[in-house]
Amino acid sequence: MNNRPIKVLVVDDEAAMREVLEMRLQEWGFDICLAGDGLEGKAMAESFDPDIVISDVIMPQLSGMELLRDLKAGDPDRPIILMTAQASIDLAVDAMKQGAQDYVTKPIDYTKLRETLKDVEQEIELRRESRKIRTQLDRGAGFGDFIGTSKPMREIYDLISSISASDASVIITGESGTGKELAARTIHNLSLRSKGPFVAINAAAIPENLMESEMFGHEKGAFTGATAMQTGCFERANRGTFLLDEIAEMPIALQPKLLRVLENRSVRRVGGNQEFIVDVRVLAATNREPREAVEAGKLREDLFYRLNVFTVALPPLRERNADIPLLAQSFIREFNQKHKSHVESCKNETMEILKAYSWPGNVRELRNILERAAILAKGAWIEPSHLPPYLRNSPAPEKGARTLSPQGVTAAEAEKELILSTLRLTNNNKAEAARQLGLDVKTIRNKLKAYGIS
Ligand SMILES: Nc1ncnc2c1ncn2[C@@H]1O[C@H](COP(=O)(O)OP(=O)(O)OP(=O)(O)O)[C@@H](O)[C@H]1O
Numbered sequence: 001m002n003n004r005p006i007k008v009l010v011v012d013d014e015a016a017m018r019e020v021l022e023m024r025l026q027e028w029g030f031d032i033c034l035a036g037d038g039l040e041g042k043a044m045a046e047s048f049d050p051d052i053v054i055s056d057v058i059m060p061q062l063s064g065m066e067l068l069r070d071l072k073a074g075d076p077d078r079p080i081i082l083m084t085a086q087a088s089i090d091l092a093v094d095a096m097k098q099g100a101q102d103y104v105t106k107p108i109d110y111t112k113l114r115e116t117l118k119d120v121e122q123e124i125e126l127r128r129e130s131r132k133i134r135t136q137l138d139r140g141a142g143f144g145d146f147i148g149t150s151k152p153m154r155e156i157y158d159l160i161s162s163i164s165a166s167d168a169s170v171i172i173t174g175e176s177g178t179g180k181e182l183a184a185r186t187i188h189n190l191s192l193r194s195k196g197p198f199v200a201i202n203a204a205a206i207p208e209n210l211m212e213s214e215m216f217g218h219e220k221g222a223f224t225g226a227t228a229m230q231t232g233c234f235e236r237a238n239r240g241t242f243l244l245d246e247i248a249e250m251p252i253a254l255q256p257k258l259l260r261v262l263e264n265r266s267v268r269r270v271g272g273n274q275e276f277i278v279d280v281r282v283l284a285a286t287n288r289e290p291r292e293a294v295e296a297g298k299l300r301e302d303l304f305y306r307l308n309v310f311t312v313a314l315p316p317l318r319e320r321n322a323d324i325p326l327l328a329q330s331f332i333r334e335f336n337q338k339h340k341s342h343v344e345s346c347k348n349e350t351m352e353i354l355k356a357y358s359w360p361g362n363v364r365e366l367r368n369i370l371e372r373a374a375i376l377a378k379g380a381w382i383e384p385s386h387l388p389p390y391l392r393n394s395p396a397p398e399k400g401a402r403t404l405s406p407q408g409v410t411a412a413e414a415e416k417e418l419i420l421s422t423l424r425l426t427n428n429n430k431a432e433a434a435r436q437l438g439l440d441v442k443t444i445r446n447k448l449k450a451y452g453i454s
């Protein structure tokens with residue numbers, strides 16, 4: 001677990017110095033091991049396997065600088081702090097260049113040493129944490145290319161695996177960037193059609209007047225500019241899967257023709273009179289509520305029912321922020337490869353900000369923000385300053401919002417206060433508040449109704 005005490009190796013040839021440090025470090029809760037010179041220090045580094053080494057510079061046998069070099073060659077991540085009585089800028093510069101974490105002068109300023117150790121301690125904890133997450137990623141912390149182990153995502157994985165094998169149509173819904181296209185590709189990859197093509201058409205990205213020929217193809221001379229025969233997406237998707245992305249943006253006039261194609265399983269190119277049989281599984285995606293699109297007259301009801309054999313509704317990221325550390329680590333790994341960087345992880349404060357943010361752009365936004373941060377970070381850690389300002393300034397969770405005054409409050413009042421403050425912390429996300437409180441969403445809804453709050 002993360003609570004294992006941090007082990008510190010102190011190397012100094014002066015017995016009195018060792019004793020003082022031992023006393024202080026023990027007081028601060030560290031696990032201590034002492035060595036009287038560089039050689040002994042080197043041996044102990046192997047047997048004791050310390051998390052941190054604090055070493056004097058001038059010592060008989062192996063000097064502190066030599067020890068630093070040796071230990072860094074073995075484990076470049078282990079922080080080493082050098083201390084010396086003969087303060088010299090050259091030595092300090094040299095030590096930092098060789099990878100020393102810090103450099104302190106004797107007599108030691110214990111307040112400063114304590115602070116340095118606190119920083120180092122946090123890094124060690126984070127390193128342990130990110131190592132744990134990486135192991136989790138290696139074991140497969142998701143499904144196909146999906147990352148995430150939260151309950152709502154596990155439900156999505158179950159649903160996708162059970163509907164993939166069939167040939168039924170699916171409507172995939174979810175806010176922008178929640179992984180709708182990823183879901184469509186996953187369904188295709190898991191289906192019997194996986195060897196066939198996956199073709200996607202984005203109804204929002206194609207001008208209305210070109211949509212029909214894009215989808216169904218056209219014959220030579222079908223319209224001005226149709227200088228050659230062109231097959232459409234439907235034909236190209238033959239024996240595979242066809243994704244109608246942004247289905248609610250599909251020109252309404254074209255929707256009856258689409259419905260006909262789905263029912264007859266055959267297409268006729270624009271300007272042609274021959275029907276081509278196509279064997280295609282059709283998936284549709286939308287970031288609108290499809291029933292609302294039907295009511296708004298953007299999506300024909302008959303087409304909606306034809307497509308909506310199954311619905312996969314991807315949850316927004318803010319409803320599964322428990323997945324953020326895993327997603328972040330997986331993106332960091334990807335960008336380390338892409339940019340040849342060596343980012344280890346996010347600092348605690350950074351992760352707090354990421355978890356508190358509401359993510360209107362969902363996973364895509366998280367991915368973009370981390371790519372930017374990984375480039376800015378340069379070193380091992382993503383700090384809050386590497387995040388865009390609008391994210392840093394978004395309201396942080398109120399500290400202590402959950403402490404209730406224990407006296408003079410009825411249980412019902414305390415419950416109300418707890419529910420409301422949890423809702424504030426979750427940006428009024430009832431599902432997340434319910435999860436944090438271990439309650440049913442329905443219970444929360446009923447309570448709110450009882451409080452007269454909608
Ligand atoms: N759970 C996830 N794990 C890993 N990557 C994800 C996950 N969800 C989404 N992504 C990644 O986020 C990005 C956006 O996903 P995708 O394009 O599938 O979203 P979308 O819902 O289709 O978005 P839009 O509404 O803007 O079309 C992609 O890079 C995708 O790989």
Ligand SMILES: [Mg+2]
Nearest residue numbers: 180181245285
């Ligand atoms: Mg998409």
